[in-house]
Amino acid sequence: MIQWSEQQQMIQRMVRDFVEKEVVPQLDDIEYNGVPPYDILRKLIKTFGMDVMAAQNFEKQLAREKAIAAGEKVEEKKKEGPSAMAGEEAAMRMIPIIEICRHAQGLVTAMGVSMGLAGGAIMSKGTIEQKERWALPLLTLEKVGAWAISEPNAGSDAFGQMKTVARRDGNGGYIINGSKTWITNGPFADTIILICKLDEEGVAPEQRKIISFILDSGMEGLEQSKPFKKMGIGSSPTGELFLSDVKVGADRLLGGSEDSYGRSGAKGTFMQERAGVAAMALGMVERAMELSVQYANDRSQFGRPIGQNQLIQLKLAKMEVARSNLQNMVFRYIEMTAEGKQMTLAEASAMKLYAAQAAMEVATEAVQIHGGYGYMRESRVEQLMRDAKILQIYAGTDEMQIIAIARDLLSRV
Numbered sequence: 001m002i003q004w005s006e007q008q009q010m011i012q013r014m015v016r017d018f019v020e021k022e023v024v025p026q027l028d029d030i031e032y033n034g035v036p037p038y039d040i041l042r043k044l045i046k047t048f049g050m051d052v053m054a055a056q057n058f059e060k061q062l063a064r065e066k067a068i069a070a071g072e073k074v075e076e077k078k079k080e081g082p083s084a085m086a087g088e089e090a091a092m093r094m095i096p097i098i099e100i101c102r103h104a105q106g107l108v109t110a111m112g113v114s115m116g117l118a119g120g121a122i123m124s125k126g127t128i129e130q131k132e133r134w135a136l137p138l139l140t141l142e143k144v145g146a147w148a149i150s151e152p153n154a155g156s157d158a159f160g161q162m163k164t165v166a167r168r169d170g171n172g173g174y175i176i177n178g179s180k181t182w183i184t185n186g187p188f189a190d191t192i193i194l195i196c197k198l199d200e201e202g203v204a205p206e207q208r209k210i211i212s213f214i215l216d217s218g219m220e221g222l223e224q225s226k227p228f229k230k231m232g233i234g235s236s237p238t239g240e241l242f243l244s245d246v247k248v249g250a251d252r253l254l255g256g257s258e259d260s261y262g263r264s265g266a267k268g269t270f271m272q273e274r275a276g277v278a279a280m281a282l283g284m285v286e287r288a289m290e291l292s293v294q295y296a297n298d299r300s301q302f303g304r305p306i307g308q309n310q311l312i313q314l315k316l317a318k319m320e321v322a323r324s325n326l327q328n329m330v331f332r333y334i335e336m337t338a339e340g341k342q343m344t345l346a347e348a349s350a351m352k353l354y355a356a357q358a359a360m361e362v363a364t365e366a367v368q369i370h371g372g373y374g375y376m377r378e379s380r381v382e383q384l385m386r387d388a389k390i391l392q393i394y395a396g397t398d399e400m401q402i403i404a405i406a407r408d409l410l411s412r413v
Contacts, residue, residue, distance in 0.1 A: 001087075001331040008091050015099040018047060023104055030104065031234040031383065034227065036188055037104075041111050042141050044096075051140040054115075058123075058136050065128055087338025094279045094330055101283030103380075105387045106235030108280055109394075113184040114138060118145025121193045122214065125254055125261040134191055134214055146189035148180040148241055155182075156400050158195075160206055164243065166213065167199035174253070176213065176221075176246040182394075186239035187227045190217050194241075198258060212254040212261040221246040232386035274352035274395055275333055275343070281355035281391060282326040288366040288384050289319040295370055306369070315365045322358040329355065346408035353401035356391035363388040 004012060022040060029035040045051050067074045100108050119138035122130055137143035154161035164178025176196060180186070192215040197208040215222060225240040254261040293316060296307030306312050329351050336343060343351070363385040367374035374381045392398045 001335050004091075004095075008095060011092065012095050012099060015048070015096050016102075018044060019099055019103055023100070023107070027104060027235075031106070036237060037107050037110050037235045038141065038144060038188070041107060044100075045141055048096075051142075054139040055136060058131075058139060061123065062128065062131060065131075069128060082339050084338060086340065087334050090334045090337035094276075094334065097276055097279040098283040098286070098330070101280045102287040104235045105280055105284060105390075106233035108276075109184055109233055109236040111141065112276060113147055114141055114145040114189075117147035118185075118189075118191060118193050121147065121212070121254065121261065125212075126214075127256040129251070130214060130254070130256075138191055143190035144185050144188050146183050146185040146192045146241075147195075148183045148186070148192055149195040150180060150182045152179065152181050156397055159210060162195075162197050162210075164194075164196040165199040165208075166196050166211060166248075169247070173247060173249045174213070176243045176248060178243050180241040180243075182228075182238060183241055184236055184238055186241055187224055187237050189224065191215070192217070192222075192241065193254065194243075195261075209258055211258050213248055213252045214254055215246070215248070215252065219246055219248075231389060232383070233390055274348045277352045277391055277395060278326055278329040278333065278355040281359035281388075282323070282330055284359045284384050284388055285319065285323045285326055285362045288362050288381060289316070289323055291379070291381055292316060292319065292366045292369045295373075299371075312369060315369055319362050319365065322362050326355060326358060344408060346405045349396070349401040349404040349408070352395065353398055353405070356388075356398060356401075359388040359391050360385075 022043060023030075026035070026040065030037045030040065064074055097108050097112075115138060119135055122135045122138065126135065138145040149158050149162075151158075151161065151163060153163065164176065164180065166174040166176045169175050176194070178196060180194070183189075186192075194213045194215050195210060196213070197205070198211050200208055203209075217224060221244045223242040223244075225242070227237040227239050230238060250256075293307070296312050296316065297305055299306050307316070333343070333351075363381065366381040367379075367385050370379050370381050373379050376382065396404070
């Protein structure tokens, strides 16, 4: 794949038109004035029929799982292999991410966590009953979802330093205590996937089992903070969760057992996040470069446009290198999906590492090209710079990506 197809370009234009008409006029409200982003996202989902597609896929998967549970003969799913449809679906996921991130990366973060992480966790590991009870409203964004793993002292070492625990209450249920922080959608979440440790007597904290629960807002003992004030991505509300003797039944244990969604399930979501970061970075880099090229042509100093200065040209050239590399990464991901192949941990981590650093470097240079104007909110490049920084932190910091890449490479010997 070397370029978008005609159909994909048509979708690209449609999404870009929606963003410019529906998102850009409200950008200050959702980024700086505390207006929740969910109404805009729901309009996006309905406009492009994403809710209908999600409902159809949900019904198909549920019908199949019910048939299998009832002992009915069901045609086996084809093993992963070349599939033009899979590639097209991957492209359709990437295009909205790219276009939205040109202006409001936080919208993608808020939507992705709710539909992809929270809804996806239930669809991949939940019981049939849990899927019927919680999944569809998350997949259509009728309800807002959160995926809670990080804690004040447990960021990169999410499992090792985790303090939030659930202990068995002796009646088949659990009592949860602890806190979570930096939780996307936390302040407004209706449904929360909470990852914690099982408090087992005689088991050292670092060796305790990781388990997960599905919680609802308003449960006794569960408190959701107000949104944090952040450096960037204001359109993605972030907050804390506090749990004080929150009582849950076994029906809320994700997957129905203590072994259903532990370390491996949580780690799987990290891989899912990393694949999308290249698309997010591509949208931001494209926009930063567009604004910079336009400014370099329009702004004159010492009797000529600043774009005629070689140092400015060098910055623009490096932006194009980054844009081209990021686009190729996105195309490679789509092609691999079409071929039924998965990236290695090293490749996924390398893609995330490069994408995050490229977005930050390009956004920083965009501010530099704009000079004093670039430091003003009106320019929009300062927002791109602040938004880009989080790509080097969430879904695994740059430092953790380096470790993951090296360990994966060294393990192959």
